[in-house]
Amino acid sequence: MTKDKYKGTLRRKKEKWIKSLFFLIAFASISVMALIVVFLFMEGLPIFGKVSVREFVFGHYWYPTSEPAEFGIFPLIIASIAVTAISSMMSIPLGVFTALYLAEVASQRLREWVKPVIELLAALPSVVIGFFGMVVVAPFLQQVLDIPVGLNLFNASLMLAFMSVPTICSISEDAIFSVPRELKEASLALGATRWETIRRVIIPASISGISTAVILGMSRAIGETMVVLMVAGGAAMVPESIFDPVRPMPASIAAEMAEAPFRGDHYYALFATGIVLFVFTMIFNMTADYVSHRYRQTGASTL
């Protein structure tokens, strides 16, 4: 009796210890994250003593080192949005349809082969994709389309699409595959064709997972640095066609940070660009979170 009681308190104690250990671990990762954000704002905000937020965000000229310097990141913001939008136009259909094919159409054996291969694509280092874009795709585009520069908005979007397809495909495939079997069977039993089942049952049932996949894929594209640094061309102007060179925010930060004088205006401006980028990715992630909760499929009755 007493022995059992002793054992019980020991177990409870152990439980408590483990609980606080896990709390500490979670707390550590969150506080590191918080500190990074604090640092980002501390190093970025001083620039707004020199230029107003409006001039910074909507200014058309980025000449951080000339005299007098100009810090307008509007072309960089447009570039980031443009590469993300165009790469999404390519990667979303590719990713989602591949996922549908793998989960619903392909045979089990094929699926077991193809899925790991697609996931392997995600493991390709971005510098390799960037190098491919620079050395293979750029000269190819130049010759085939007879355009002056191969390093442009289109090339960068194409490379980014390569990178986000695996993310989109693999997450939406999981969502589609986890649609309850009885839903599908019920639909087929009512005489619906396979396509009707996919369109009317499978997609609505997994839309929350698919949307999350799409948004995560897009936030990968907007934050990606190496690829856009290597293949986007890097001209800080608002593009007029999809074959114009552009300079997305991460490329600008990566290219200039190393040589910017420490705690100078240029340095602060680059951190402020980082804040803008952070706001963008945060909006993406919050949207993903909202969508996955809002459209969560709970049981078959809400279809």
Added chain:
Amino acid sequence: MKAKSLIIISIIAALLFGVSSANAGNLVITGSTTVLPIAQKVAEAYMSQNPDVKISISGGGSGEGIKALIDGTTSIADSSRFIKDSEIKQAVDKGRYPVPFAIAYDCIVPVVHPSNTVVNLTVQQLKGIYKGEIKNWKEIGGPDKKIVVISRDTSSGTYEVWEDKVMNKERVTPAALLQASNGAIVQAVSSNPNAIGYIGIGYADNSVKALMVDRVKASAETALNGTFPIHRALYMFTDGWPKGDTLNFINFMLNPQKGQRYVKEEGFVPLY
């Protein structure tokens, strides 16, 4: 997963701390990526002659190097530009006195695709191209093709020399493509028949064609006698007048028979 990444992080941390403590008392060199190949070659030679001295070298950029010198985390800062007034002020505030040593010269050479028929441009023409006023190769005796202007990111030392010697402080057109390194410019120009870029003379190879400027070919000789218009000095900065191993290394670096030989080997222009 979490436990695994924790283990990895702690291993990385252990390695980092291990390395930094192992270097205590030895030489740390950091800064400009342009100076990096010279520093690396010279440091290797120096270490093979002085096996008891350990030198750790990293790139990161001129600004990074000078920042490290101000913070006291490096013994020598490599820089492809002279130190800025604001940086001197910060250093003095922290009680540090950066001392410059010019260790080599570098020519900045305009380069085009090997198939381009243009062989010579004047500084005025280069300025026109980079301001975006000259847009077609036929305006300067080439084929009827749009000029693709490739420049370096605005904070690189190479860009600053270009801005100073060619642009005369006027702005490079925003339509110019920006590349983050000399190597990337060579790569971009060699794969684009319409492109023009500029690189440090050490990076010029057969995949691109170096242009003459004002009818002068870039070389060690023309850089030293000042006839090639676009050249600069490369520096190493120390905190105060160097002592001990730092002094020995700087002396080695400046010695015509020792360090300066490697400057030449790396394709830069030695001091003598």
